[in-house]
Amino acid sequence: MNKPSTIEEVLTNRTRPKSPTAIQASATFAWRALLRIRYVPEQLFDVTIFPIIFLLMFTYLFGGAISGSTGEYLNFVLPGILVMTVSMITMYTGLDLNKDIEKGVFDRFRSLPIWQPSVLVGALLVDTLRYLIASTIMVTLGYILGFRPEAGFSGVIMGVAILLLFSFSLSWIWTMLGIIVRSEKALMGISMMFLFPLTFLSSVFVDPSTMPNWLQRFVDINPITFVVDAVRTLIHGTEANGDVMIVIYISIALIVIFGPLTMYFFKNK
Amino acid sequence: MSTYAVEATDLVKIFGKERAVDGISLQVPKGIVYGFLGPNGAGKTTTIRMLATLLKPNEGHAKVMGYDLTQEADKVRHSISLTGQFASVDEELSGRENLIFIGRLVGYSRKQAKQRADELLQAFQLEDAAKRQVKKYSGGMRRRIDIAASIVTSPELLFLDEPTTGLDPRSRNQVWDIVRALVKNGTTVFLTTQYLEEADQLADLIGVIDRGKLIAEGTSKELKASIGAGSLTVHFDDLDELKKAQNIFVSRFEQQPDINEQDISLTIMIKEHAKAAKAIGELANTNVQIKDFSMSQPSLDEVFLTLTGNVPDHEGGDSSNE
Ligand SMILES: Nc1ncnc2c1ncn2[C@@H]1O[C@H](COP(=O)(O)OP(=O)(O)OP(=O)(O)O)[C@@H](O)[C@H]1O
Numbered sequence: 001m002n003k004p005s006t007i008e009e010v011l012t013n014r015t016r017p018k019s020p021t022a023i024q025a026s027a028t029f030a031w032r033a034l035l036r037i038r039y040v041p042e043q044l045f046d047v048t049i050f051p052i053i054f055l056l057m058f059t060y061l062f063g064g065a066i067s068g069s070t071g072e073y074l075n076f077v078l079p080g081i082l083v084m085t086v087s088m089i090t091m092y093t094g095l096d097l098n099k100d101i102e103k104g105v106f107d108r109f110r111s112l113p114i115w116q117p118s119v120l121v122g123a124l125l126v127d128t129l130r131y132l133i134a135s136t137i138m139v140t141l142g143y144i145l146g147f148r149p150e151a152g153f154s155g156v157i158m159g160v161a162i163l164l165l166f167s168f169s170l171s172w173i174w175t176m177l178g179i180i181v182r183s184e185k186a187l188m189g190i191s192m193m194f195l196f197p198l199t200f201l202s203s204v205f206v207d208p209s210t211m212p213n214w215l216q217r218f219v220d221i222n223p224i225t226f227v228v229d230a231v232r233t234l235i236h237g238t239e240a241n242g243d244v245m246i247v248i249y250i251s252i253a254l255i256v257i258f259g260p261l262t263m264y265f266f267k268n269k
Numbered sequence: 270m271s272t273y274a275v276e277a278t279d280l281v282k283i284f285g286k287e288r289a290v291d292g293i294s295l296q297v298p299k300g301i302v303y304g305f306l307g308p309n310g311a312g313k314t315t316t317i318r319m320l321a322t323l324l325k326p327n328e329g330h331a332k333v334m335g336y337d338l339t340q341e342a343d344k345v346r347h348s349i350s351l352t353g354q355f356a357s358v359d360e361e362l363s364g365r366e367n368l369i370f371i372g373r374l375v376g377y378s379r380k381q382a383k384q385r386a387d388e389l390l391q392a393f394q395l396e397d398a399a400k401r402q403v404k405k406y407s408g409g410m411r412r413r414i415d416i417a418a419s420i421v422t423s424p425e426l427l428f429l430d431e432p433t434t435g436l437d438p439r440s441r442n443q444v445w446d447i448v449r450a451l452v453k454n455g456t457t458v459f460l461t462t463q464y465l466e467e468a469d470q471l472a473d474l475i476g477v478i479d480r481g482k483l484i485a486e487g488t489s490k491e492l493k494a495s496i497g498a499g500s501l502t503v504h505f506d507d508l509d510e511l512k513k514a515q516n517i518f519v520s521r522f523e524q525q526p527d528i529n530e531q532d533i534s535l536t537i538m539i540k541e542h543a544k545a546a547k548a549i550g551e552l553a554n555t556n557v558q559i560k561d562f563s564m565s566q567p568s569l570d571e572v573f574l575t576l577t578g579n580v581p582d583h584e585g586g587d588s589s590n591e
């Protein structure tokens with residue numbers, strides 16, 4: 001078909017196909033997010049530079065002081081900083097959405113007869129891919145620096161998988177905030193306020209048993225601690241405790257609570 | 270089947286303390302262009318966003334293409350398309366990608382979506398810019414891709430929010446042609462505008478909105494009958510000629526023209542264009558030397574002056590499409 005079309009001709013096509021399924025619509029939004037990365041690859045800075053800096057900094061700056069040797073500390077700390085870095089990066093999900101939603105194009109999405117959450121689910125799926133990139137960079141760099149996972153490659157895969165599940169769920173909080181908070185700066189402030197204490201006051205850097213009692217109590221109920229312990233367990237194949245299940249429960253709870261809340265604010269913006 | 274595309278009763282939208290839309294009732298017959306005319310901040314966008322299921326009205330109810338706005342929002346979405354006032358496509362993506370993307374969202378297969386995108390790009394003369402990011406488009410191209418994205422599947426009702434604000438006359442005419450083609454093919458178009466001329470050119474029925482209220486409604490003929498066709502301005506070489514012309518105008522038209530001595534010109538409001546021609550003929554017959562003359566459409570301010578007795582205060586942000 002190479003005949004020139006005129007506006008009149010393109011209008012005669014009145015058949016309306018069946019609306020896409022929830023999965024198709026989400027995949028289409030994910031495709032949009034991927035295209036955007038292709039145009040603005042700088043978007044990937046946060047998932048590449050961040051992990052590298054964190055890993056180098058903690059291994060060489062604190063390694064010697066905390067564990068006596070950097071190699072030993074790396075084995076302990078890498079799962080921790082992996083969780084910390086990826087949790088930190090989830091914050092960008094909200095920031096990107098906040099910028100995106102300011103533009104009028106969301107009005108068009110919302111006036112289409114599609115499963116409305118797909119707009120957000122698609123974006124979050126691609127963000128999960130970004131978390132995967134960050135994880136891969138860290139594990140690879142760690143390996144070069146001397147990190148040796150005791151449960152081997154499969155352990156790493158399982159550890160990263162549970163981390164991705166948690167990050168995807170956590171992203172819904174930032175997505176919700178991205179919709180309600182007006183300015184990007186305010187959003188950044190709020191996100192940091194939560195993420196810094198949660199990641200630092202956890203089992204990321206040191207064994208909680210070395211901490212004073214009052215601090216231990218907080219660290220023990222901190223969700224990040226559970227995630228770090230679960231990832232560590234999987235990567236190093238230490239005795240399986242309930243941490244993995246707890247992380248799965250936390251993730252489901254996050255989605256069940258913040259998914260509908262996010263959609264509520266999205267619809268009533 | 271309802272004969273109305275939009276039937277709204279006493280719609281109200283309140284933001285904080287402000288009644289952005291304050292009791293609007295509309296009946297828009299199917300198959301026409303309805304022009305929603307009003308100054309900045311009048312409540313045009315807010316009304317459209319309610320009718321397109323994006324905002325819940327605080328009061329009132331409406332049927333769009335026969336479906337209840339709140340009870341049957343999904344069915345409404347099936348019949349409408351919205352081209353928002355600002356960026357209504359993804360600026361980071363190319364024009365073609367945007368159209369394929371929307372095509373997928375309305376349910377086309379990948380192949381169908383691509384084919385449809387190419388058809389539309391061709392029809393809207395955007396083939397050369399197909400692979401360029403939309404943020405690098407000119408204003409006129411932007412508006413064309415915005416509208417193309419809205420008719421990936423032909424909607425029964427298309428909302429166009431200020432489709433020509435900020436466009437040059439050529440691009441504006443292109444948009445007008447698109448709107449005419451749409452209506453010819455049976456789409457009902459609900460457009461907002463700040464320009465009387467645009468409503469005059471395109472709309473079969475015009476609603477004038479100010480501060481959230483519909484203050485007048487009618488065909489452009491009906492509105493003009495109450496407003497007048499515009500003004501005639503005549504320039505002269507010297508003040509003597511101006512004085513002579515003034516006397517003629519006063520005696521023949523029983524109306525005092527506005528005199529501008531600095532420009533050596535006079536301006537008079539006229540009801541119909543034929544009268545203006547007559548006035549010029551009259552001046553020539555009595556040997557008054559004219560330098561030049563011009564006609565102008567009544568401005569929106571004049572419309573409001575006539576309808577409400579005061580000029581709208583231009584509050585509520587700017588409308589420029591940057
Ligand atoms: N989301 C919002 N929150 C608060 N106030 C709003 C919101 N949207 C619109 N308003 C206010 O409602 C009033 C009507 O705005 P609206 O955008 O509907 O006007 P408009 O006729 O489209 O104007 P313009 O020609 O500038 O586009 C304005 O005073 C505006 O400030």
Ligand SMILES: [Mg+2]
Nearest residue numbers: 313314315354
């Ligand atoms: Mg507006």
